[in-house]
Amino acid sequence: MKQQILIVGAGFGGLWSALSAVRLLDRQGADAAVALLAPQAELRIRPRFYEHNVAGTTAPLGALFDAVGVNFIQGSATGIDSQARRVRYTGADGQSHELPYDRLVLATGSEVARPAAAGIDRHTFDVDSLESAVELERHLHALAALPESPARNTVVVVGGGFTGIETATEMPGRLRAILGEETALNVIIVDPGQRIGAAMGDSIAEIIAHASETLGVSWRLGAPVSSVDENGVTLANGERIETRTVIWAAGVKASPLTAQIDAPRCPRGRLHVDRNLKVLGQDEIYATGDTAYAATDDLGNHALMTCQHAISLGRSAGNNAAADLLGVAPIPYSQPKYVTCLDLGGWGAVYTEGWDRQVKLTGEEGKQLKTQINTQWIYPPAADRAVALAAADPLIPVVA
Template identity: 50%
Template sequence: MRLVIIGAGFAGMYAALSAARLREIRGVSPGQLEIALVAPEPTLVVRPRLYERKPETLTAPLFDMLEAIDVSYVQGSAETVDTKSKLVKIANANGTKKSLSYDRLVVTTGSRLFRPNIPGLAEHGFSVDSLDDAITLDKHLHGLAMRPATTGRDTVVVAGGGFTGIEAATEMPARLREILGTSAKTRVIIVERNDAIAPDMGAGPRPVIEEALRKVGVETRIGAGVASLDESSVTLSSGEHIETETVIWAAGIRAAPLTAQIPAERDSFGRLLVDRCLQVTGVQGVFAAGDAARAACDDEGNYALMSCQHATRMGAFAGNNAAAELLGLATRPYHQKTYVTCLDLGEAGALFTRGWERNVEMVGDVAKKTKREINTVWIYPPRAERAAALASADPERVTDL
């Protein structure tokens, strides 16, 4: 029997850990149940941190951990999935291709930044969506120091006033001072189409966010979007023209394209619809988790968000359930009633909320300490020691805050 997991993000990592944990508990050998993880590299990109300095350091190796728990690593990118023949076709960077059969499949292919067809965006826009994107932005920012001091050089526009946009924007003033010097007349501007900053956060936390933006000197343009951009400026839908050589796009994500190959319903974000045990609706033997799945967290109408907090726990349930089916065991319904947010606000600290109502629990330096712990400890892989790694993947305890 073979269980194949596509993707080495937070959901894929915990799907592998949880499936291996159940295999171990039931006394089944790796020869009887093979668990294979397919990814271009055996590396976790710590995507929630890519707005920070030195993005090239924001990865964590997975190979030793996978080896410790007897999960096979298959290098390459999954190009196609045939759910009828139960085959995944994989392409490697060197051009070689191969097929891998499966008895159960877990799709954890994550998400991609949605880039609309705005004039100039593809050529001149930056992002913190992927490791390569974040490294490209970082090199660009450092390169600004070699350019003449102009308004455009010293101005950064962030398109999108959601979670990612706010974290990128509030980090930017300090980064610009380090690169350009304290005498530079730097500006950072968030552009948000909705009528309020942080539209998904609700009214409760918004005053804290707005005060933090004022404190770090980030301006906002509300009720406007980016209409076009070039190498030296951006024009907003309001007609405002802003001189800038740096536009960071942070305005929405979609599930990775591979989900479109699964013959099942998807939501407006491209996520596969799954049942409570994370099996793709109407497709036998295929599970999905993380940003690839639209999953109910509870019976009150709350659905998992496209975040590592939800991806980690979903992955643990999906891996457990895929392995359980192969071993003839009962599956376990995914649930995640506890929900918190911790928003980095740069030199203004952070904001910590709890519950779907986003009740504010911590702000400022206290919340910043929690944010640092989340970013540097909690979201990293367990150590590459078999017992500890497997123990970390109990679905009922993963991200139980």
């Protein structure tokens, strides 16, 4: 029986792990198999879920997998037995199955983190998954059938980080398209920080504040959410905001499957890995994307839970899992360049470089780059074996 590299997850980390593993096996002339287990053979473009028409933010992967020889297995992983080197999953038939592996790459991503405060689990939307983003879109369109009121016209976004800001600054345009251009809208970001955009760093905080003011997006600072019900939000300082729409964007946590691996984890549940992305204390398991707590350089920086890092992590994890299987030298993961491109809705966007977020582009120039990133750069390569495997080289920087 062929030795098998099993990748669990078809997000950015999983996709690029599969391509990179095949690439090295191909270059070494090795007779080993690469299998990928996921609920669907498609890449869901999660960084775009704050946009309207999210049903179009997917990319099919079946033809690509066929072209490069990845064995796609439809199902959802439910358990990992690292001693027996097997993964349990529920298949498309609804039955429980198992898959063996010689090397495992865990790429099951992350999920929205909701605290236990009253009502948050029942009365908030999010843009964390395609299904939840579609649910939010349906809800927004359904608002048009309700009688006009301040609560109907108010949207509260909880969380002033990347996702919260992009979701909130896009919201005025989305709501006007649904409720009418003359509707009196109220979009509010609730954040426990003391300054607008503080989570994004001082260099762009003033830009975020200016864009928010221009778009009519207001902030409630220094008061976390105490409770949420079907009619509104209550903050810890006692303030009440009447609304029919609360969107939770206050952080994510790693896939629960990380807890099934005996290894240290960061506070968000990500598995600690070495520079080759092998999980600490495990001989046959690699982690990538949002499941990996990985150093990007020698300066103390670690990969964030973003597609920018997941793509590079995937290329490294797949290559190194295959290298380990074959007994050849790995290529240590390294991603010293970090950039951000924050969408600010109708105002434009802001593009920064470096961990200190030095501003390089703003407004329409930034928006043009953001559009290019969201519609071209982060999509899968063509279903052409040579093109796809060339793109999976772990030495290619995601950002030049």
